[in-house]
Amino acid sequence: MLERGIKALPESAIEKSRFEVPKVKGHLEGNKTIISNFTQIASTFNRDIGHLLKYLLKELATPGEMRGGLLILKTKVPASKINEKIQKYATEFVLCYDCGKPDTKIEREKELSYLKCMACGAKHAVKTIV
Numbered sequence: 001m002l003e004r005g006i007k008a009l010p011e012s013a014i015e016k017s018r019f020e021v022p023k024v025k026g027h028l029e030g031n032k033t034i035i036s037n038f039t040q041i042a043s044t045f046n047r048d049i050g051h052l053l054k055y056l057l058k059e060l061a062t063p064g065e066m067r068g069g070l071l072i073l074k075t076k077v078p079a080s081k082i083n084e085k086i087q088k089y090a091t092e093f094v095l096c097y098d099c100g101k102p103d104t105k106i107e108r109e110k111e112l113s114y115l116k117c118m119a120c121g122a123k124h125a126v127k128t129i130v
Contacts, residue, residue, distance in 0.1 A: 019095070019101070019102040021083075021086060021087050021090045022037065022040065022041050022044050022086075023079075023083055024037060024038075024041070024079055024082045024083055024086065025037040026071075026079070028076055031074070031075060031076060032072055032073060032074055032075075032076075033072075033073040033075065033076055033077045033082075034070055034071070034072055034073075035070065035071040035072075035073070035082065036069070036070055038052075038053075038066070038069070038070065038071035039069045041086060045089075045090065045093075045094045045102070046094075046102070046105070047093065047094065047106070049066065051093075051106070051129065052089060053066060053071065054129045055085075055089050055093070055129050056071075056082070056085055056086070056089070057073075058129065059085045059088070059089075060073065060077055060081070060082070060085060062074060062075045062077060063075075090102075092126060092127075093106065093115065093126060096115070096117035096119065096120060096122055097115070097122065097124045098117065098120055098122040098124075099117060099119055099120040099122065101117065101119040101120070103117060103118040103119040104116060104117050104118065105118065106126065111128075112125055112128075113125070113126050113127070113128050114126065
C-alpha cells in the first residue's frame with residue numbers, strides 16, 4: 001500500500017531538493033556585462049553581497065563594481081560561465097557538506113572561517129576570500 005501511495009504522489013512532492021541555485025539575468029553593454037539580479041542571488045543564498053561579489057570577481061578574474069542594485073563587470077563574460085561560478089560558490093559556501101541543506105551561515109573564529117549548518121549542526125572550515 002505504501003508503494004502505491006508514493007506512486008500516486010505528484011513529482012513535486014517526491015522531489016527532495018527545496019533549494020535551487022538562481023540563474024543570472026543581465027545583458028551586455030559594449031565591453032561590460034551587467035547583471036541585474038545579483039542582490040536577489042545574494043539574498044537567496046542568505047549571504048553578504050560583498051562576500052559573493054569578492055568571490056565572483058576573483059573567480060572570473062575581472063574587475064567589477066556594484067552600482068545601485070546592478071553588478072557591472074568590466075569585461076564581456078558569458079552567462080554560462082557566471083552561472084558556473086555561482087554554482088561553485090553555492091557548493092563551497094552555502095550548502096552543508098554533510099546534509100546538503102542551504103540553512104547555513106559563515107562564522108568567523110580568530111583567523112578561520114567556518115560554515116555552520118543550522119539544520120544538522122555540522123561545522124566545516126571554509127577558505128577565506130582575500
